[in-house]
Amino acid sequence: MLLTSYRKEIRRPKCNPSFERLHCIAHLDQDISEVLPYLNAVLGGEAFFKDPPTLTIKVHGKRVTLHPKQIAINALQDEEEADRILEWLKKEINETWQNRDKITPLFESPKKPEVFQILKFLPKTNCKKCGAPTCMVFAVQMAEGGRSVDQCPEMSEEQKRKLNEYISQFQGLSPA
Ligand code: SF4
Structure with missing residues (x-):
């Protein structure tokens, strides 16, 4: 298992603390750099940068950015939604890492619909x-x-x- 634990931090936008949408930062206890190009191939990322490795994906209209030791999620309805997306990502990260021998890593931003x-x-x-x-x-x-x-x-x-x-x-x- 590559990612075993993280610490979740929930933030409200500073410009408007009463704004109903939340941001979430997950501070990862393990470095997930190596899995990011594989995850890019599996999940169909929106953008991928090599150095430092950073992958952005869209999940149910939310932009999720995966850094080596951090995951950022924007525009969340509530904390439960953050938990659901983080646990799903943890599962995808670990399954992708486990199956990496069968996956061709993708080191560039995938094509988008025109x-x-x-x-x-x-x-x-x-x-x-x-x-x-x-x-x-x-x-x-x-x-x-x-x-x-x-x-x-x-x-x-x-x-x-x-x-x-x-x-x-x-x-x-x-x-x-
Ligand atoms: S035809 Fe165009 S404007 Fe009308 S519902 Fe479809 S996408 Fe929207």
Whole structure:
């Protein structure tokens, strides 16, 4: 087991302490540098930097950054959500480390969905039924991982299927 323990620290944004979203920093008791390129390959990271090794992933719309001895999670609803994501990450880190002989490590930022490719599958009527002002805005939000196919009620089943197929190439795993 690579990661056995950590200390969790919950912070509220300094600019507005009453802001309802929390930030969490987990201070790791072990150094996870070596697993990060493997985890990047397994989870489909958003960004990877080699020196020092740093991996950023999106988990249920939250940005999670893994450093050698620290994990930072933003925009959490409550402490339980932080615990759930941290325990899931611990499991992924240890399973990935255990299986590293079968994984090709990835030392660069993985490809992301392209906004114009997403837009091709949308109806382009700018009807606003999804809450976005235009289909282009919806496509940008989807490329960032903040939207799903089901949120556009105007798409045909065939359009949904094709867009899901395109998006699924870029998606990693997430906690249940
Ligand atoms: S609901 Fe669909 S068609 Fe309407 S604006 Fe949103 S993305 Fe475009």
